[in-house]
Amino acid sequence: MASLVQRLYxxxxxPHQPPKVTNQPIKFGILGAANIAPAALIIPAKSHAExxxxxxxxxxxxxxxxxxxxxxxxxxxxxxxxxQQLLDDPEVDAIYNPLPNGLHFEWTMKALLAGKHVLCEKPMADTAEEVKQMFDLAEKKGLVLLEAFHYRFHPSIQRAKAILDSGELGKIKSIDLKFALAAGFMKDSDIRFNFALGGGAMMDLGCYSLNCIRYLSSSDPVSVVSATPLSLKSANITETKIDRGMSATLALPNDVxxxxxxxxxxxxEFFPPKxxxxxxxxxxxxxxxxxQNFVLPTFWHSIxxxxxxxxxxxxxRVEKVYKFADDQSKVLDLGEDWWLTYRYQLEAFVDKLKGRTPQTWVTREDSIANMQWIENIYEKAGIGSRxxxxxxLPAE
Structure with missing residues (x-):
């Protein structure tokens, strides 16, 4: 309990880290005063000297x-x-884009055209083709583009994958994942329920879930066996293509x-409350x-x-991993037990910009594939892509 309280504090x-006088800091600009921005960038930046x-x-x-x-x-x-004024500011080196899903493509492309590196919230766009175009432009401009699957940078999920990859438990037979929030957390007016802005449960919680399945299995699906959307039953919502929830079964290689x-x-659920x-x-x-709690493991988790x-x-056995430690397995000594997943992510992003090798990375191919299978699930569900x-893109 004491370690939990200290970690949460x-x-x-x-602890604030002043910029290193011998190293030019990365100056970030944030597109939109989004609720996620403090946790995703502002708080992590306080402890990053660059x-x-x-x-x-x-x-x-x-x-x-x-x-x-x-x-x-x-x-x-x-x-x-x-x-646009923010993108035109010559002092800005990198952009954090936490805008609604449907605006990711436009403003990431404009940021790249302005010569800025981009950390873009997930899902990166509404379609796989848009994600491909975003990476094409970033590579053409020699800029860094990263989809913010922050949980992937934390040692806990990497430890779980290492156990699976080690062969200790043999071949994978099946994967079951649940990710749900209790009713009432989001109002009907929430952007997650807005089709035009790329809303839907599969786009929000589902992009994490699909990514986690692909990551732990080290594979992409071969087909969508079934996909059943849950509609949002509300007098204030008439959009039939919005999924309040989604249940999907995926066929992975090797009959998994x-x-x-x-x-x-x-x-x-009241007894016990969930x-x-x-x-x-x-x-x-x-x-x-x-x-347990694979998305926000800093607060608590268990393997x-x-x-x-x-x-x-x-x-x-139960394992808990809050930082990378220089132990018998020779794992990189990196981080603190209180680092948010976003702090680990920021470390990797800055390492990339500084020409250093990040501890881990979410690749172009990974981001494109994740969006493609989101589209495939929506197609199977009968409600189509966002x-x-x-x-x-302006003509050259």
Whole structure:
């Protein structure tokens, strides 16, 4: 309990690291005064000596100014041209794009055209073709583009994958994942329920879930066996293509089946009360691996390993991994137990910009494949992909 309290304190009050005088810091600009920005960038930046959150832009000038004052950001751009003014600022090195899904493509492309590196929230776009175009432009411009699957940078999920990859439990037989939030957390007006902005449970919780299945299995699906959307039953919502939840079964190579259930408005369970579900279980020939809270492991998590011994007995163990440690396995000494997944992600992103080798990375191919299989699930579900952006890249 003491370590938990200390960890949570450091999450929200990290030790401030002043910029290194011998190293030019990366100056970030934030597109939109989004609720996720403090956890995803502003708080992690406080403990990174090579990062400055330099500017923020919002369409509402008052909102932009309030956000900047609250978080100690020196430069503010507001109004209808605020986003572009931020991109045109020569002091800005990198852009964090936490805008609604449907705006990721347009403003990431504009940021790349302005010569800025981009850390783009997931899912990166509404279609796989858009994601491909984004990476094509980044590579053409010699810029870094990363899809912010922050959980992938934390040692806990990497440890779970290492157990599976080690062969300790034999071949994978099946994967089961559930990720759901209790009803009431999101209002009907939430952008996650807006089709035009790339909304839907499969786009939100589902992009994590699909990515986790692909990551732990080290494979892409070969087909979507089934996909059943849950509609949002509300008097205020008439959009039939919005999925409040999605249940899907995927066929993976070597006859492995993976099931996933995601829900943005899970019915309440009172005994015991459950505000969310966030777990994945991988069943193997010689045992199982279960990971609780794989998306936000800094707050708490557990890696439960069940190993069927040759004598017929089963051994159980629970692992918790909050930082990379220089131990017997010679794992890289990196991080602190209070580092958010976003802090590990920021470390990797800055390493890439500085020409260093990141501890891990989410590749172009990974991001394109994840979006393609999201589209495939939507097609199987009968409600189709989210609408492509109307933005057209200017002719050279």
């Amino acid at each position: 450091r999450v929200f009050v990290p 990062v400055i959150v330099y500017a923020v832009a919002a369409r509402d000038q008052v909102k932009a100014e309030k956000f900047a004052k609250q978080h100690g950001i020196g430069k503010v751009y507001g109004g209808s041209n605020g986003y 089946l993976a099931s996933m259930d995601v829900d943005l408005a899970m019915p309440w 505000l969310y579900k966030m777990w994945v279980e991988v069943k193997c020939e010689g045992g199982n691996v279960g990971v 439960q390993v069940s190993n069927k011994a040759s004598g017929g007995t089963t051994t159980q 609408p492509r952006s109307s933005y057209v």
